[in-house]
Amino acid sequence: MKEYKEKVHETLTTYKNEGINLLKRLVNERSVQNHEESVQAIVIEYLRSLGLQIDVWEPDINELKAHPAFVSTRETFKGSPNVVGLLRGSGGGRSLILNGHIDVVPEGDIAWWDSNPYEAVVKDGKVYGRGATDMKGGNVSMLLALKVMKELKVSLKGDVIFQSVIEEESGGAGTLSCILRGYKADGALIPEPTNMKIFPSQQGSAWFRIKVKGRSAHGGTRYEGVSAIEKAQKVLHHLNMLEKIRNEEITSPLYKNVPIPIPINVGKMSGGSWPSSVPDEVVLEGRLGIGPHESIHEAKKMVETSLLTLSEEDEWFALHPAEVSWFGAHWLPSEVEETHPLIKCLTDAYSLTYNEEPTVEASPWGTDGGLLTNCAKTPAIIFGPGVTEVAHFPNEYIEIESVFEAAEIIALTMLDWCGVKE
């Protein structure tokens, strides 16, 4: 691999502008759920320029619905294609899936953004815009790594399967559809924003909805009613305690630098219908982090059982229990052994580029790696440019340098893992 280091680096330097422009074009497309077609067109165009064999299809909702890991709020994926580009190997090498999602989360309150989230701005060595970090930057790193293969005219032994998938932010239907289409490999790399850390295991997650009951009354005699907002505060407090208990159980050294390895996040809260009435219902919606060692089922059960104990501190909950349901998306947790040879390749490539050892940690969030590892028997490692801290944030950005460094490391890993035909 060492012999390629300089050549890979030099080639990437030549394509600086091309890489930045590609990233800007991807960011400029508002590829939130159900609006992925135009951004995939750009990906297709680029894969075509690399000479890859291209596979484009709209996931089949009926086929997906039959799979136990499927989740989506959608009833059709019409207009939302997956894109795969295949770099066929000469044979005898290990195959590699390069997987990246092309969908982004909504921009949120536009007032918090310094500029239009869908007009990428280059400033101080960064590209700003929704999706720059999560994860169009990582997608560009992979595409640049593929570009390098073409420019260096190397012939890899193993296949490289590049996947630009939809729906990751809503539960992974895009990657699941790739799996159902038959795509699998000896290993997978997903350049989600790990800030160049290597994540062999990842947190799963599931979305919950909790209904908290009250009893309505006129606000002027609010003591005649029971405020669902007040009761919801007890539920929130309880969830905080539960989060504490769940995280005390996590002792893996992969989490030693993570303040809350598997958080319980309440993302939405709404209740009441009239300012001068006592609110009779509050709905909380949130995300339960699930440890790599847990099953989704076990983790959900723990929340359900725990909330039942609310009646011990407040008898209101005995008659009106907080009702939990699970909806929308979930992401499977997963664990790849630290001794897996793909981690060795990645670590070596990292050390060649940075002259230091990488950090190996657990991911604070779920990715499509859970599906690849569990449902496609394709051990997936998460490693990419960009920092979690700005993902899903206003003024999301990515350091341009990191996109190219990740491209270099991915290219070197590809060469090592797939093998080069002399």
Add this chain to the structure above:
Amino acid sequence: MKEYKEKVHETLTTYKNEGINLLKRLVNERSVQNHEESVQAIVIEYLRSLGLQIDVWEPDINELKAHPAFVSTRETFKGSPNVVGLLRGSGGGRSLILNGHIDVVPEGDIAWWDSNPYEAVVKDGKVYGRGATDMKGGNVSMLLALKVMKELKVSLKGDVIFQSVIEEESGGAGTLSCILRGYKADGALIPEPTNMKIFPSQQGSAWFRIKVKGRSAHGGTRYEGVSAIEKAQKVLHHLNMLEKIRNEEITSPLYKNVPIPIPINVGKMSGGSWPSSVPDEVVLEGRLGIGPHESIHEAKKMVETSLLTLSEEDEWFALHPAEVSWFGAHWLPSEVEETHPLIKCLTDAYSLTYNEEPTVEASPWGTDGGLLTNCAKTPAIIFGPGVTEVAHFPNEYIEIESVFEAAEIIALTMLDWCGVKE
């Protein structure tokens, strides 16, 4: 007055069915804001049968807007008439306004109702339906009292001005329009559901909206963000403390049986947009109870100033203060001296009917009495059938007996207050 007691009682007994049917007809009209025309038609028909001089008009939004006490979310009152019926006195007596609102609050979640809220049901001596207690029952008591005057062929010395007004539930634009049209009197009676208690002073109220800021982040690294829901809990706790402080200041014996004389009710809460994001804003909406001794301005100022001190316990609020605004409706507080002669008339009438002394208390909510007392110099007393506990509730009802007892007391009060020409 004593000499009329039996005659009034007997006459009312004769009109039992007529009274119940009238109440049912009023309840059957869904007279929520902007839908008051058909119910007013029934009132007009009844006033006509009593031979009263009738005044019907749609309040003039431009005239109202010029008045400092005006509040409404509406831009026109087209199709929403006020109705006044005048029983002209022979002269030399005190005049009396009988004021009742004909609008009702929305029915809320229909699933909580045992039957259609707008198909009045008579059961176990009660009439069920939206508005039965608040306050179509009280309106029927007044109309029956007027009926008695006609049937007994008494000639009152003072004028009686019966007002069937719109918009009380949204801030009193209907009564304010009566005032601007020139209606005033030596005293006013409003039969809101006091459960036959006499309320000489009343709580005012104002609606607030509080915006609480957070900072968004991915739920999997929620420690990178600041949850607006968590910060809102501090605001809620602060409002609770403020409510406690404000209520400790209330020492009037009129409040001795009221658990929270001037509550702060948070009726709505909503925030966040995505289950797996840290919410960056929460909006609270509620009702501030205002003491009879306070001005609306003073009370608002107290809330605004108090919320500023949140920064002392959490520096987040120093940079991101909770933003208070006031919207929608407000109701003026008001106070009529306990020695006012109308209270004496009412107390005497009550004692004649029930053979016991009435309870004199402060009202736990605002009524149009605030406008009459403050803006029309017409001291308004609140006294009526029905119980607050079911107002604004599903399965709202009123005890039929109480409607007729209130009619009797109102009739006797009218005779005493206005005087009878021999």
